[in-house]
Amino acid sequence: MVQSVPQAAALGFELVTVEPGHGAIFAPWREDLVGDPDTGVIAGGVVTALLDHCCGLAITSSMLGNVTAFSTATLDLRIDYMRPAAPRAGVTAQAHCYKVTRTIAFVRAQAFDADPADPIATAQAAFVLKRPEEPAKP
Amino acid sequence: MSDPAERLQAFLARVPYVRFLGMRAELAGDEMTAILPFAPHLIGNVMMPALHGGVIGAFMEMAALSQLSLTAQSARVHKTIDVTIEYLRPGKAQTTYARADVRKIGRQIANVHVEAWQEARAKPIAALRGHFLLAGLS
Numbered sequence: 001m002v003q004s005v006p007q008a009a010a011l012g013f014e015l016v017t018v019e020p021g022h023g024a025i026f027a028p029w030r031e032d033l034v035g036d037p038d039t040g041v042i043a044g045g046v047v048t049a050l051l052d053h054c055c056g057l058a059i060t061s062s063m064l065g066n067v068t069a070f071s072t073a074t075l076d077l078r079i080d081y082m083r084p085a086a087p088r089a090g091v092t093a094q095a096h097c098y099k100v101t102r103t104i105a106f107v108r109a110q111a112f113d114a115d116p117a118d119p120i121a122t123a124q125a126a127f128v129l130k131r132p133e134e135p136a137k138p
Numbered sequence: 139m140s141d142p143a144e145r146l147q148a149f150l151a152r153v154p155y156v157r158f159l160g161m162r163a164e165l166a167g168d169e170m171t172a173i174l175p176f177a178p179h180l181i182g183n184v185m186m187p188a189l190h191g192g193v194i195g196a197f198m199e200m201a202a203l204s205q206l207s208l209t210a211q212s213a214r215v216h217k218t219i220d221v222t223i224e225y226l227r228p229g230k231a232q233t234t235y236a237r238a239d240v241r242k243i244g245r246q247i248a249n250v251h252v253e254a255w256q257e258a259r260a261k262p263i264a265a266l267r268g269h270f271l272l273a274g275l276s
Contacts, residue, residue: 007190010158010179034154036215043155044218045199049192053182071183074191077223084217 008053011046015057020064021097023057025050028090040087047085047111050093051123052077055107058095059127062105072105075126085120089113095123103129142208146170149207153200153215161197163204170208172201172236181231189229198223198236198252198266205238206248206270214273219247221268229263232256246272 003009011033016024027033027042027050035043056072063070085091094116095109109123110116143165150156150163159180163172174180174197182190199221206216236254252266 004184005190006179006181006184007193008182032154032158037152037154038214043153043158043196045155045159045192045196048195048199048221048223049190052190052192052195071185073183073188073228074223074225076225077191077195078220079223080220081218 005053007049011049013050013053016092018057018061021058021062022095023054023061024092024094025054025057026090026092029088036084039084041084042089042091044081047081047091047093047121048077048079050091051079051095051109051111051121052125054093054095055097055109055123055125055127058097058107058109059100059105059129062097062100070129070131072127072129075104075128077123077125079121079123081121083120085113091120092116100129105129142168145211146204146208149204155196156200159193159197159200161200163201165208168208170201170205170237172197172204172238174234174236176232176234186228187231189231189234191223191225191229194225194229194234194254194264195221195223195266197234198238198254198264199268201236201252201254202238202250202266202268202270205240205250206272209240210243210248210272212273216248216273217271219269219271221266224265225263226265227261227263230256234263235259243272248272
């Protein structure tokens with residue numbers, strides 16, 4: 001899920017941990033991903049993609065025992081930016097899928113550069129679960 | 139640099155992440171349209187195929203910041219405080235457009251609404267509402 005998705009590979013995502021309902025992914029700093037040329041801080045867009053992707057990982061991992069293959073689609077994603085990441089710092093995201101219904105998964109996530117207790121951003125998201133036998137539309 | 143078109147292009151050229159996305163923007167009078175041509179590295183779902191939700195969110199956030207570079211002139215990049223992204227339709231493997239509406243500019247904070255679409259303006263694929271902390275206005 002980190003390497004097989006083109007956008008995740010393009011951003012250089014690295015899997016940190018995965019366990020049922022939880023996932024963590026690291027996005028390394030790169031010159032071409034800078035959002036503020038004055039400071040060298042990684043772009044907010046990278047953090048957005050990272051949080052979205054990490055939420056998807058947490059959902060997938062919560063369904064590991066499930067025999068039915070399914071895909072997820074983001075319904076809504078709310079991100080609060082506490083502070084900019086440190087200049088030239090990579091970002092780690094941790095997500096927790098805390099509730100799954102038949103059609104919707106609810107996830108919380110946060111992103112930090114050095115210390116999980118001092119996040120740069122927090123996120124709250126809802127995803128639609130698309131099961132093959134009954135394709136759901138968001 | 140008072141010409142709006144020049145200011146917009148200068149802003150886009152300065153941000154490395156804009157080039158990573160492959161995003162550009164055009165100005166018709168005072169109306170800016172952000173354009174994201176399809177590229178394989180933007181894909182988040184290989185099976186459909188569909189654009190990564192994070193890419194669509196990041197594109198709309200950059201559209202808001204681009205619009206603010208016109209509306210709230212500053213030598214520095216404005217900072218995102220929070221964004222709420224709503225996903226309405228899958229982002230297909232084709233060009234995406236976005237327009238940003240600056241709803242309110244205060245002394246410190248701007249409220250911006252963005253809508254993204256592909257084939258038809260009346261069928262948006264996603265929307266973003268965000269607050270941005272304005273860098274020192276010039």
